[in-house]
Amino acid sequence: xxxxxxxxxxxxxxxxxxxxxxxxxxxxxxxxxxxxxxxxxxxxxxxxxxxxxxxxxxxxxxxxxxxxxxxxxxxxxxxxxxxxxxxxxxxxxxxxxxxxxxxxxxxxxxxxxxxxxxxxxxxxxxxxxxxxxxxxxxxxxxxxxxxxxxxxxxxxxxxxxxxxxxxxxxx
Amino acid sequence: xxxxxxxxxxxxxxxxxxxxxxxxxxxxxxxxxxxxxxxxxxxxxxxxxxxxxxxxxxxxxxxxxxxxxxxxxxxxxxxxxxxxxxxxxxxxxxxxxxxxxxxxxxxxxxxxxxxxxxxxxxxxxxxxxxxxxxxxxxxxxxxxxxxxxxxxxxxxxxxxxxxxxxxxxxxxxxxxxxxxxxxxxxxxxxxxxxxxxxxxxxxxxxxxxxxxxxxxxxxxxxxxxxxxxxxxxxxxxxxxxxxxxxxxxxxxxxx
Numbered sequence: 001x002x003x004x005x006x007x008x009x010x011x012x013x014x015x016x017x018x019x020x021x022x023x024x025x026x027x028x029x030x031x032x033x034x035x036x037x038x039x040x041x042x043x044x045x046x047x048x049x050x051x052x053x054x055x056x057x058x059x060x061x062x063x064x065x066x067x068x069x070x071x072x073x074x075x076x077x078x079x080x081x082x083x084x085x086x087x088x089x090x091x092x093x094x095x096x097x098x099x100x101x102x103x104x105x106x107x108x109x110x111x112x113x114x115x116x117x118x119x120x121x122x123x124x125x126x127x128x129x130x131x132x133x134x135x136x137x138x139x140x141x142x143x144x145x146x147x148x149x150x151x152x153x154x155x156x157x158x159x160x161x162x163x164x165x166x167x168x169x170x171x
Numbered sequence: 172x173x174x175x176x177x178x179x180x181x182x183x184x185x186x187x188x189x190x191x192x193x194x195x196x197x198x199x200x201x202x203x204x205x206x207x208x209x210x211x212x213x214x215x216x217x218x219x220x221x222x223x224x225x226x227x228x229x230x231x232x233x234x235x236x237x238x239x240x241x242x243x244x245x246x247x248x249x250x251x252x253x254x255x256x257x258x259x260x261x262x263x264x265x266x267x268x269x270x271x272x273x274x275x276x277x278x279x280x281x282x283x284x285x286x287x288x289x290x291x292x293x294x295x296x297x298x299x300x301x302x303x304x305x306x307x308x309x310x311x312x313x314x315x316x317x318x319x320x321x322x323x324x325x326x327x328x329x330x331x332x333x334x335x336x337x338x339x340x341x342x343x344x345x346x347x348x349x350x351x352x353x354x355x356x357x358x359x360x361x362x363x364x365x366x367x368x369x370x371x372x373x374x375x376x377x378x379x380x381x382x383x384x385x386x387x388x389x390x391x392x393x394x395x396x397x398x399x400x401x402x403x404x405x406x407x408x409x410x411x412x413x414x415x416x417x418x419x420x421x422x423x424x425x426x
Contacts, residue, residue, distance in 0.1 A: 058303045059224025088228065089299030091306065145210035146314055147217035155210065171306055 012049045013038045015077040022065045023150050026108040029053065029066060033096025036087065048081040049074055054092045056171070057151040094152075094171045105168055106134045111156065113170040131167045133158035143167075177238035180353050181294060183256065184363055185236060186246070187399055189229030190257035193247055194407070195278060196222035197414050198265055207268055214314060218275070221307040228300045235296075244425070248418035252408050253401040260343035262398075262407040269322050269329065270336025275315035277340060280376040281347050281369065282308045288364035297362065316380045323384025334386050341389040346398055347373075 016035060021027045029035045037052040051070050055063045067084045074082045094113035097105075102112035111134045130139045138160035146169075148155040153166045199219035206212035230243040260278065265271045286308055289301035322333040348366040350358075357363035381388055397403070418424055 055224070055303070057221055057224060057307060058228060058300075059220040059222070061220070087299075088303055089295070091299070091302035145214055146310060147210075147214035149213070151217055151220060169310075 009038045009040045009049070011077075012040070012051070012074060012079060015073050015079075016051065016070060019066075019069050019073050022062045022069070024105070024108070024110070026104045027101050029070070031098045031101030031104065032056070033092060033094075033098075033101075034066060043081065046081055048083060049079050050083045050085060052085045052087055054087050056092050060151055062150075092171070094168065097168075109134050109165060110153070111165060111167040113168045115170070131156055133161060133163065134165055135163045136161040176236065178236045180357050181297070181362060182233050182236040182238075183353050184357055185229045185233035185297070187256040187258075189226050189233055189246070190255050191261050191278075192222040192229060193226035194255070194257045194410065195261040196220075196226060197410055198261065198263075199271075201265055202271065218311050218314065221304075221311070225300065225304045225307070228303075232296050232300065244418065248415045252403055252411055255403065255407060255411070256399055256401060257403075257407075258343070258346040259395055259398040259404050259407075260340055260346065262403060262410060263340060263343065264406050266336055266339065267332055269333035270339055272315055272318040272322065273333055273336040274340045275311065276319045276380060277337075277344050277377060278347075279308055279312035279315050280380070281344070281373045283312050283376070284369045284372040285364050288369065292363070293361035312376070319380055319386070320384045323381070323386040330385065333384070337381075337386060338389045342391045342393045343395055344373075345394045346396055349396065349399060351399065 016038060017028060017030055019029050019035075021029060021032055021034070024032075034053050034056065035051070036054050037050075039050050039052075041048045041050055051074070053063070053066060053070065063086070067086070070084050071082050095115055097113065105112045111131045114131075131141055131143075132139050133141050133156075136158060138158055140159040141156050142159060144155045144157055144164070146154045148166055152168055152171065154169050155164065156167050157164045196219045199215050199222070202212065202215045204212060206215055226247070227243050230246045234241040234243065234246055260274065263274070283305070286301045286305040290298055290305055292298040292301060319333060322329040324330070348370045350366055354363055354366065358365045378388065395404075
């Protein structure tokens with residue numbers, strides 16, 4: 001089957017807008033900033049869709065699944081020639097997370113990341129800035145551990161509503 | 172990974188950095204389900220996972236620059252002990268939690284300025300890996316420092332143990348700042364980080380942490396060496412036997 005000529009990068013992008021992160025299924029890979037580019041390259045035997053993704057953390061185990069999900073979604077939509085490329089640079093940052101993604105995270109019960117300063121990386125020595133509880137909105141929260149169920153999250157507790165919650169770390 | 176340019180010096184450098192990350196990752200994985208508390212189990216496995224990811228990227232790049240078609244798995248699982256180029260400090264046995272955290276502090280305090288410097292490496296692929304690693308190592312340092320301070324400035328028992336762990340691993344730090352022909356050439360080309368520039372920054376971070384932890388900076392004249400040339404302590408062989416066993420028993424096995 002050949003790819004219909006009407007199919008463009010924009011069509012592929014619409015398909016990929018439905019692909020979600022396997023660890024945090026309320027976010028699409030676009031919300032997360034993992035999806036970097038979608039383009040169509042002209043090859044001798046038809047058009048090839050090239051999707052560029054970038055990992056959140058170097059060891060993120062979800063990357064293999066994300067690559068497979070991207071390929072499956074595009075093939076199901078009729079794109080026969082698909083290539084998924086992984087790039088490390090520029091390094092992923094939570095600043096790429098969309099506002100829509102931040103809202104969805106909060107509604108899902110995960111405190112979204114704050115914006116990272118653009119300056120050089122500093123070793124944090126004191127307390128980190130307060131993270132608002134995604135359940136009740138209180139700023140009276142405490143970090144339980146800097147590492148949690150996935151590389152990108154830390155674990156917190158709200159002192160007001162007493163609920164524990166995950167925080168997506170600014171990275 | 173783009174590239175495809177054969178470059179023996181860069182291949183060696185990437186193996187050294189990649190083996191540091193791989194071997195330390197394997198060591199930390201030994202804490203799985205054995206940490207003093209659940210949150211710590213999760214934390215150490217997250218650190219191990221970051222290091223494993225860095226190792227995968229570095230070994231893939233090493234294979235690319237070597238130009239003999241070896242994959243990350245070939246390099247991790249099919250090399251012998253004397254082919255590993257990690258510094259000996261990462262292969263030492265974990266010991267107790269105090270010693271593990273003392274090593275984490277010493278290694279992370281070195282890794283952070285190293286990766287910061289490598290973000291401006293003239294090798295774009297290496298700079299790309301560094302751009303990711305630097306953010307991860309920032310957390311590793313923060314985590315290790317917090318524990319060393321808590322243990323050192325804790326009870327008499329925790330202070331004694333973390334001091335003992337620090338004394339045990341301290342001599343091995345000198346290897347992190349060694350230089351040789353490969354490194355000198357790469358520093359001149361702007362590919363590698365100059366160890367002479369990293370060491371004072373490492374020392375300032377470590378001194379600051381140890382002072383807050385009420386720990387004593389060990390004094391030693393013993394300078395173990397050889398890891399960067401494939402000479403290792405007895406500990407590495409046992410680690411590799413466990414790490415490589417599955418892959419060697421089932422050749423070609425993949426995730």
